[in-house]
Amino acid sequence: MAEAAQNLHISDEVAIQIDNMNKWYGTFHVLRDINLTVHRGERIVIAGPSGSGKSTLIRCINALEEHQKGSITVDGTLLSSDLKNIDKIRSEVGMVFQHFNLFPHLTILENCTLAPIWVRKTPKKEAEEIAMHFLEKVKIPEQADKYPGQLSGGQQQRVAIARSLCMRPRIMLFDEPTSALDPEMIKEVLDTMVSLAEEGMTMLCVTHEMGFARQVANRVIFMDAGQIVEQNEPEEFFNNPQNERTKLFLSQILGH
Amino acid sequence: MSDTHAQTVAYVRETMLPELEPPATERGVIKWMRENLFAGWFNSILTIFAAYVIYKIVVGALPWFANGIWTTDSLAECREILQGATGGCFSVLTERWNQLLFGFKYPDDQYWRPTLAFVVMLVSIAPVLFSHLPRKMLILTGLFPFVAFWLIWGGTILAPLVALLGFVAAYIAFKKVEHQSFAMGLLAGLITAIVVWFVGGFVSGAASNVLALEPVASRDMGGFMLNMILGTVCVSLSLPIGICLALGRQSDMPIIKWICVVFIEFIRGVPLITLLFVANVVLAYFLPPGTNFDLIVRVIIMITAFSSAYIAEVIRGGLAALPRGQYEAADSLGLDYAQATRLIIMPQALKISIPGIVNVAVGLFKDTTLVSVISMFDLVGMIRGPILASTEWNGVYWELWGFAVFVFFIVCYGISQYSQWLERQLQTDHR
Numbered sequence: 001m002a003e004a005a006q007n008l009h010i011s012d013e014v015a016i017q018i019d020n021m022n023k024w025y026g027t028f029h030v031l032r033d034i035n036l037t038v039h040r041g042e043r044i045v046i047a048g049p050s051g052s053g054k055s056t057l058i059r060c061i062n063a064l065e066e067h068q069k070g071s072i073t074v075d076g077t078l079l080s081s082d083l084k085n086i087d088k089i090r091s092e093v094g095m096v097f098q099h100f101n102l103f104p105h106l107t108i109l110e111n112c113t114l115a116p117i118w119v120r121k122t123p124k125k126e127a128e129e130i131a132m133h134f135l136e137k138v139k140i141p142e143q144a145d146k147y148p149g150q151l152s153g154g155q156q157q158r159v160a161i162a163r164s165l166c167m168r169p170r171i172m173l174f175d176e177p178t179s180a181l182d183p184e185m186i187k188e189v190l191d192t193m194v195s196l197a198e199e200g201m202t203m204l205c206v207t208h209e210m211g212f213a214r215q216v217a218n219r220v221i222f223m224d225a226g227q228i229v230e231q232n233e234p235e236e237f238f239n240n241p242q243n244e245r246t247k248l249f250l251s252q253i254l255g256h
Numbered sequence: 257m258s259d260t261h262a263q264t265v266a267y268v269r270e271t272m273l274p275e276l277e278p279p280a281t282e283r284g285v286i287k288w289m290r291e292n293l294f295a296g297w298f299n300s301i302l303t304i305f306a307a308y309v310i311y312k313i314v315v316g317a318l319p320w321f322a323n324g325i326w327t328t329d330s331l332a333e334c335r336e337i338l339q340g341a342t343g344g345c346f347s348v349l350t351e352r353w354n355q356l357l358f359g360f361k362y363p364d365d366q367y368w369r370p371t372l373a374f375v376v377m378l379v380s381i382a383p384v385l386f387s388h389l390p391r392k393m394l395i396l397t398g399l400f401p402f403v404a405f406w407l408i409w410g411g412t413i414l415a416p417l418v419a420l421l422g423f424v425a426a427y428i429a430f431k432k433v434e435h436q437s438f439a440m441g442l443l444a445g446l447i448t449a450i451v452v453w454f455v456g457g458f459v460s461g462a463a464s465n466v467l468a469l470e471p472v473a474s475r476d477m478g479g480f481m482l483n484m485i486l487g488t489v490c491v492s493l494s495l496p497i498g499i500c501l502a503l504g505r506q507s508d509m510p511i512i513k514w515i516c517v518v519f520i521e522f523i524r525g526v527p528l529i530t531l532l533f534v535a536n537v538v539l540a541y542f543l544p545p546g547t548n549f550d551l552i553v554r555v556i557i558m559i560t561a562f563s564s565a566y567i568a569e570v571i572r573g574g575l576a577a578l579p580r581g582q583y584e585a586a587d588s589l590g591l592d593y594a595q596a597t598r599l600i601i602m603p604q605a606l607k608i609s610i611p612g613i614v615n616v617a618v619g620l621f622k623d624t625t626l627v628s629v630i631s632m633f634d635l636v637g638m639i640r641g642p643i644l645a646s647t648e649w650n651g652v653y654w655e656l657w658g659f660a661v662f663v664f665f666i667v668c669y670g671i672s673q674y675s676q677w678l679e680r681q682l683q684t685d686h687r
């Protein structure tokens with residue numbers, strides 16, 4: 001399986017460039033000197049103990065959180081406090097949350113067409129066609145007219161993925177997309193993500209699903225205490241971790 | 257014996273017997289009564305006591321209604337007919353019907369105008385209340401304020417037409433400039449509106465006979481009509497203002513935030529009645545001498561300020577109840593602040609706030625009767641003043657106040673029933 005992932009094309013083009021990025025919450029130093037280059041087509045899994053700053057890192061990439069030092073460049077656009085830049089980057093970067101965050105007052109279809117219609121100014125009809133296309137892709141076109149509250153967790157998360165894809169993002173961020181799900185629903189969401197990866201989507205994924213990391217990732221990043229402690233190809237990362245903290249973490253999460 | 261195989265087996269039933277009814281004690285009314293009215297001795301005593309109270313009220317009130325007199329011209333006449341028997345003198349309602357509805361100064365031959373305005377209101381409010389009605393009807397809703405103003409206050413139709421034109425022109429100007437920036441759009445709209453109103457003011461002043469209805473001054477408005485005018489105008493103004501205040505209070509911009517906080521906290525700390533006295537007396541001092549600032553407008557400003565502060569707090573509660581994830585999801589899709597607020601945040605916050613908003617609206621509508629203390633003759637003012645003070649009807653308390661109670665109850669109960677229906681309609685999280 002690992003070979004399949006390796007065969008996927010990774011271009012030389014840089015999708016995300018993070019240089020010396022630091023972030024504080026008040027006086028608490030959450031992210032320290034983060035340097036990270038993500039090429040187009042890369043599939044990166046971010047792992048690490050709770051509170052290590054994984055969520056904060058990927059939320060900085062679409063400016064849901066502000067960083068205080070260093071620079072983040074997404075798709076050639078420098079993230080600054082300029083609102084135009086931020087909105088542009090956000091419309092190019094899709095994000096999937098742990099708790100789905102679907103809009104409960106809108107139907108599934110409306111959830112998916114909202115941003116294309118208002119941000120991309122896509123005509124309603126076309127937006128609905130795009131939405132149905134992606135809902136078919138995540139295998140729930142028949143739920144289009146229901147409300148999020150009427151769907152199972154796994155279905156909701158697949159809708160959330162479809163909703164992001166409707167904006168035709170060039171990069172997808174996932175923040176523990178499966179950790180609020182029952183075990184039997186995890187697979188359906190992971191399958192969706194795998195097929196997305198196979199289509200060459202640039203993905204950054206915070207997850208504890210190490211099977212997924214082995215199968216899909218071309219790089220695993222390990223974070224601890226706000227730093228990137230180690231990064232490597234999945235095989236190397238799992239079989240031959242260098243850092244003590246990585247070893248401890250892997251033994252805890254794989255060792256049961 | 258066609259339904260058994262008597263030849264082979266002694267007895268086999270082939271067809272189902274119909275289900276027997278449960279015994280009488282487990283059925284229908286009796287079962288319901290046993291479970292709900294007579295479950296335990298305490299419950300039974302309460303039931304019997306309540307039944308006794310209801311019986312007493314009905315026995316007392318029934319003859320009063322049944323023997324009611326509807327057609328006399330004064331209390332004395334009515335008493336004469338009754339000859340000491342129990343009975344209501346409802347003739348005060350029929351004789352003073354128009355005064356109760358329109359006040360005592362609205363010209364008699366023009367009653368059709370507020371009546372028509374009321375009917376038009378019912379039609380134009382419908383598409384706002386019921387979202388399955390055709391959206392085209394909202395045009396009617398937009399036109400209603402201008403039509404109603406023309407009908408109730410009279411004068412030339414040009415005045416409300418110019419006002420409407422100003423709004424339309426402002427909207428067009430806003431749309432034209434909006435793409436540059438939102439603030440520029442607002443400014444362009446504002447300037448356009450002022451120009452149109454200024455120019456239009458001359459035109460409508462010069463041609464004041466065009467389609468003119470007999471003008472009626474604000475101080476001549478009265479009766480339940482005045483309550484309805486104040487209620488509808490203030491509710492429909494204070495909802496958008498309340499939304500703005502609630503958003504302003506959450507704003508990142510300190511000046512806007514503090515203006516909103518001070519306004520809300522000040523208004524909430526002051527009794528409405530003092531605000532009304534301010535509107536009546538004090539506000540006149542602040543205005544440049546010679547300006548004749550309509551008393552109704554002053555009262556509307558005060559009541560609106562009062563209820564919008566309360567609505568703002570209700571909506572702030574709704575906003576606070578929304579999970580942060582909703583804001584983040586909207587942000588992450590690239591929606592800007594205005595879009596996220598309008599499409600994602602407000603619909604949900606308002607839905608949560610419906611009971612609170614309705615509470616304020618109902619309270620506001622009832623509080624419109626407070627204007628009677630600053631000598632405006634709304635329904636309560638009419639009863640207290642001209643009607644009870646008249647020689648014909650001095651002393652008819654029950655019938656008049658009962659009528660006032662009935663009218664307000666009907667409207668407020670209607671509003672509350674509507675809100676409950678709306679809440680059920682908006683329920684989307686049923687699993």
Ligand SMILES: Nc1ncnc2c1ncn2[C@@H]1O[C@H](COP(=O)(O)OP(=O)(O)OP(=O)(O)O)[C@@H](O)[C@H]1O
Binds near residue numbers: 028030052055056
């Ligand atoms: N809004 C905030 N204000 C202050 N501290 C915060 C805030 N959000 C997160 N933190 C802190 O920052 C640190 C990193 O949080 P983050 O959510 O990025 O961790 P994480 O690696 O995603 O953890 P988990 O696996 O539990 O999701 C934590 O110690 C957390 O307590």
Ligand SMILES: [Mg+2]
Binds near residue numbers: 054055175
């Ligand atoms: Mg996290």
